[in-house]
Amino acid sequence: MAIAREVASITKLGVEVAILVGGGNIFCGASWAGCSGLDRSSADCIGMLATVMNSIFLQATMGSIGIPTRVQTAFRMSEVAEPYIRRRAVKHLEKGRVVIFAAGPGSPQPFDVQKVSKYSKLNAEVVLKVTNVDGLYDADPRHNPNARLLETVSYHEVTARDLSVMDMTAITLCQENNISRCCV
Incomplete structure (x- = not known):
């Protein structure tokens, strides 16, 4: 509900x-x-x-x-x-x-790839991913008490820092399809 x-x-x-x-x-x-x-x-x-x-x-x-x-x-x-x-x-x-x-x-297919692929065909501007944490962190906050919440992050940063936001193929699809925001 x-x-x-x-x-x-x-x-x-x-x-x-x-x-x-x-x-x-x-x-x-x-x-x-x-x-x-x-x-x-x-x-x-x-x-x-x-x-x-x-x-x-x-x-x-x-x-x-x-x-x-x-x-x-x-x-x-x-x-x-x-x-x-x-x-x-x-x-x-x-x-x-x-x-x-x-x-x-x-x-x-990996779930994230399915999601982005489907939404890119609908010309989505934003993809939201619902998870069991309250945002995007530099490490898993469930396992690392020192994990820092990241306010914004670029696609390049996600790949360069190997952040486990979603499957890297999905991240690439977002970028290639001009989905300007991918929110967790």
Whole structure:
């Protein structure tokens, strides 16, 4: 509900919002690959299905407070979501609907790369990444009590300092696609 309220406040400002939902709270493919004979590809597919579960939950939560949404998924699941079609996603955004993406690109890729790739196709100006820390640090504050909060950082600094903000391929995609801000 907290996420739904935050998104509602943003959409009231006229901002178009698209969300790529993860599923690691239900199933993280990387953690399960190799267990009980589960290969990486199968584990990643299960993880992508977990993103669909979270997306439907988020959609229901947003709907309960009056936020119009559409879930689009890379897998055919017509009973619960519409297929991802870029032009349709853009039309939903233009009509003030929040678009929730599930199942990533439909093939295993690092989550950050999926997110930036999807948003760059929608001409996103900003990519936000929700994490379990309150900002961007020069080290992991959960493991290093001396970690310093960084107010701003350039793409060059992220790569030069090897900051674990997100996958470096995703950082490069942000830079190449002129996504001016990438916020954590």
